[in-house]
Amino acid sequence: MADLVLKDVExxxxxxxxxxxxxxxxxxxxxxxxxxxxxxxxxxxxRMIAGLEKISGGEFSIDGVRMNDVPPAxxxxxxxxxxxxxxxxxxxxxxxxFALRIAKKSQAEIDKAVDKAAKILQLTPYLDRLPKALSxxxxxxVAIGRSIVRDPKVYLFDExxxxxxxxxxxxxRIEIAQLKEAMPQSTMVYxxxxxxxxxxxxxxxxxxxxxxxxxxxxxxxxxxxxxNEFVAQFIGSPSMNLMxxxxxxxxxxxxxxxxxxxxxxxxxxxxxxxxxxxxNIGVRPEDLVEAAxxxxxxxxxxxxxxxxxxxxxxxxxxxxxxxxxxxxxxxLPGIRPELRRRTVSLGADPKKVHxxxxxxxxxxx
Amino acid sequence: xxxxxQAFVVIxxxxxxxxxxxxxxxxxxxxxxxxxxxxxxxxxxxxASAIRPWLFLxxxxxxxxxxxxxxxxxxxxxxxxxxxxxFVGGANYIAMFGEPKFAESLKNNMLWLVVVPAASTAFxxxxxxxxxxxxxxxxxxxxxxxxMAISFVGASVIxxxxxxxxxxxxxQIGLLNALWLKFDGGPGSxxxxxxxxxxxxIAFVVLAVALAGYAAQAVAQTRKDFNxxxxxxxxxxxxxxxxxxxWGAVGSLWGLVMWAPPFGQxxxxxxxxxxxxxxxxxxxxxxxxxxxxxxxxxxxxxVPEDTIEAAIIDxxxxxxxxxxxxxxxxxxxxxxVWTTITITVLKVFDIVLAMTNGQWETQVLANxxxxxxxRSLDWGMGSASAMIIMLLVTPILVWNVWNVxxxxx
Numbered sequence: 001m002a003d004l005v006l007k008d009v010e011x012x013x014x015x016x017x018x019x020x021x022x023x024x025x026x027x028x029x030x031x032x033x034x035x036x037x038x039x040x041x042x043x044x045x046x047r048m049i050a051g052l053e054k055i056s057g058g059e060f061s062i063d064g065v066r067m068n069d070v071p072p073a074x075x076x077x078x079x080x081x082x083x084x085x086x087x088x089x090x091x092x093x094x095x096x097x098f099a100l101r102i103a104k105k106s107q108a109e110i111d112k113a114v115d116k117a118a119k120i121l122q123l124t125p126y127l128d129r130l131p132k133a134l135s136x137x138x139x140x141x142v143a144i145g146r147s148i149v150r151d152p153k154v155y156l157f158d159e160x161x162x163x164x165x166x167x168x169x170x171x172x173r174i175e176i177a178q179l180k181e182a183m184p185q186s187t188m189v190y191x192x193x194x195x196x197x198x199x200x201x202x203x204x205x206x207x208x209x210x211x212x213x214x215x216x217x218x219x220x221x222x223x224x225x226x227x228n229e230f231v232a233q234f235i236g237s238p239s240m241n242l243m244x245x246x247x248x249x250x251x252x253x254x255x256x257x258x259x260x261x262x263x264x265x266x267x268x269x270x271x272x273x274x275x276x277x278x279x280n281i282g283v284r285p286e287d288l289v290e291a292a293x294x295x296x297x298x299x300x301x302x303x304x305x306x307x308x309x310x311x312x313x314x315x316x317x318x319x320x321x322x323x324x325x326x327x328x329x330x331x332l333p334g335i336r337p338e339l340r341r342r343t344v345s346l347g348a349d350p351k352k353v354h355x356x357x358x359x360x361x362x363x364x365x
Numbered sequence: 366x367x368x369x370x371q372a373f374v375v376i377x378x379x380x381x382x383x384x385x386x387x388x389x390x391x392x393x394x395x396x397x398x399x400x401x402x403x404x405x406x407x408x409x410x411x412x413a414s415a416i417r418p419w420l421f422l423x424x425x426x427x428x429x430x431x432x433x434x435x436x437x438x439x440x441x442x443x444x445x446x447x448x449x450x451x452f453v454g455g456a457n458y459i460a461m462f463g464e465p466k467f468a469e470s471l472k473n474n475m476l477w478l479v480v481v482p483a484a485s486t487a488f489x490x491x492x493x494x495x496x497x498x499x500x501x502x503x504x505x506x507x508x509x510x511x512x513m514a515i516s517f518v519g520a521s522v523i524x525x526x527x528x529x530x531x532x533x534x535x536x537q538i539g540l541l542n543a544l545w546l547k548f549d550g551g552p553g554s555x556x557x558x559x560x561x562x563x564x565x566x567i568a569f570v571v572l573a574v575a576l577a578g579y580a581a582q583a584v585a586q587t588r589k590d591f592n593x594x595x596x597x598x599x600x601x602x603x604x605x606x607x608x609x610x611x612w613g614a615v616g617s618l619w620g621l622v623m624w625a626p627p628f629g630q631x632x633x634x635x636x637x638x639x640x641x642x643x644x645x646x647x648x649x650x651x652x653x654x655x656x657x658x659x660x661x662x663x664x665x666x667x668v669p670e671d672t673i674e675a676a677i678i679d680x681x682x683x684x685x686x687x688x689x690x691x692x693x694x695x696x697x698x699x700x701x702v703w704t705t706i707t708i709t710v711l712k713v714f715d716i717v718l719a720m721t722n723g724q725w726e727t728q729v730l731a732n733x734x735x736x737x738x739x740r741s742l743d744w745g746m747g748s749a750s751a752m753i754i755m756l757l758v759t760p761i762l763v764w765n766v767w768n769v770x771x772x773x774x
Contacts (some may be wrong), residue, residue, distance in 0.1 A: 052674050072682030085671035089693040099679035
């Protein structure tokens with residue numbers, strides 16, 4: 001049971017502000033994921049919530065209680081570190097019970113909590129081993145177990161999967177999802193740079209960029225209705241194609257004449273005053289379809305395929321760059337390696353065409 | 366010949382000799398013993414490379430045998446001989462164990478052995494931890510490390526001046542006596558000479574009891590399947606240690622209450638039996654603290670930061686973080702530092718020689734040996750005491766090497 005509220009939170013190292021104007025309202029039972037490029041301050045924000053970093057400005061509260069100056073142990077939080085941070089000289093049992101022993105809980109209470117957590121995480125056979133005798137996945141489970149034992153209000157995860165290999169990462173990701181399922185009342189904050197983790201785990205994603213929040217929303221909201229070009233390109237892989245153009249037709253549907261000679265129709269409504277407005281259209285690679293039979297002036301994009309990457313279920317087409325424009329990537333269903341070196345015209349459903357003016361989506365005006 | 370020219374020739378012969386040895390021995394190995402040609406070329410190459418390391422090791426091994434191994438056996442042999450060279454068997458050892466001065470040395474060495482490594486390691490750890498996060502920590506560390514650059518004899522001279530005593534009428538040049546004469550029996554004296562030591566002794570007893578209790582609790586907690594009889598024995602032993610500590614503390618508290626300090630009289634610190642040992646030990650602690658600090662400081666830096674952060678989140682206070690997270694992780698290094706200083710302590714000689722020369726009940730084994738060997742010219746007795754020192758050092762040395770190798774893994 002915990003609502004977290006961050007109000008105008010900022011972090012400054014001397015003169016340099018690495019985070020500013022962070023306003024966030026986290027509800028009980030949510031799993032919030034912070035994503036962003038490296039150096040965007042997502043880990044710093046998590047450490048500020050944990051109390052490992054001082055909050056330079058603004059206010060942070062849990063359940064309405066101001067937490068800015070409360071020591072980490074009394075915030076009712078538990079944290080799982082990227083490097084596991086297990087105490088190497090203690091057995092699994094001692095690692096998991098350390099917080100309770102510090103808190104001077106009774107032996108019966110400690111044993112009960114540890115045994116319960118060990119059962120959930122299938123660690124019971126390893127309780128008397130030292131961390132060095134465990135595999136990476138088991139170590140991470142011990143780190144999670146160390147949090148569960150404390151029964152915190154808020155769980156904090158700092159890139160918990162990035163030290164694991166690919167297969168284990170998927171397995172542990174599902175374990176975390178199951179853990180969340182088993183504890184619907186606990187609030188979790190999760191930091192990652194991996195957008196697959198973010199999309200699959202989050203109830204809401206917070207995209208951080210340039211020291212601020214770029215957008216907060218459910219994974220599909222971020223995918224379907226990105227607020228700005230940064231979020232549009234950050235979510236989804238390969239990232240969204242952006243092409244420059246100018247609005248020529250307005251109304252319920254907007255027509256854009258593109259600088260590459262093509263034309264796009266978007267379902268984003270515009271008003272008559274927008275005519276002539278320079279915009280970027282955004283289309284995800286998976287939303288581009290072959291526009292056979294359309295002339296280059298009617299298609300969104302026409303170009304020569306430079307490289308194809310056939311992944312089996314889909315084929316990625318990388319088009320030859322035209323002048324200064326960014327490379328265009330399309331993701332077509334099926335196996336299509338024969339398109340290499342061919343000239344292909346692409347179109348898209350108007351509902352899937354995003355419009356950005358000055359980097360901001362026209363949907364959110 | 367001109368001395369400089371002589372030195373030059375020596376260098377030339379020495380270096381040339383080395384180069385010549387390695388070149389010639391390898392040549393013999395490769396061309397004559399196992400030539401890398403003919404029907405057995407492959408086998409010969411393998412054999413040659415198995416032997417080659419020994420070619421390089423041989424000079425060092427030979428010199429080590431000559432200068433280290435042989436003297437051990439020669440000393441052992443000498444220790445069985447009398448003053449005029451006749452074989453006497455174990456008589457030297459028997460005579461030595463009957464000598465009060467030898468018993469005194471043994472007792473003092475034990476005292477040194479307990480106090481100096483413990484104090485140096487504790488102060489070193491304290492200095493390492495306290496200087497870890499502060500801006501001028503490195504300057505502080507350099508200052509604490511500085512005594513390492515001073516020879517034991519030089520340090521002894523410095524401390525001899527600190528302990529120096531003059532007549533009460535003239536100004537004191539010894540720092541300790543200058544401070545001592547400030548005490549006049551007033552409230553300040555009561556505070557520092559009665560109350561403070563009183564509290565320290567009580568604190569020591571409380572600490573000892575708490576430590577014993579904590580250890581017993583830890584043993585009972587973590588080793589549920591621990592052998593019951595062994596556990597009971599351990600508890601009885603811990604109880605005995607605690608009782609002994611309390612008994613000693615009560616005794617010293619009574620002594621403290623009864624003690625009438627000789628105010629206004631400069632003291633010859635080095636002539637106060639029993640206590641003068643501690644004044645000598647101070648010199649070695651002063652020197653070794655720097656050594657312990659440098660090694661432990663590096664070890665502390667190696668403790669992963671996130672284990673400390675995890676402990677902070679788990680609710681540990683700074684003392685718990687230090688004693689339950691940091692110290693256990695550097696325990697290996699602490700043991701290495703401790704045993705290394707222990708070995709230095711067992712060999713302690715120059716400090717005692719320079720400050721008291723073993724008078725006033727400060728004799729230690731190494732100085733005792735020196736007395737027998739070079740003052741009484743009794744080679745048998747001297748060698749016998751040297752053997753005793755070696756016997757005492759060897760187990761600690763073995764343990765030390767074992768620990769160092771464990772740390773290196």
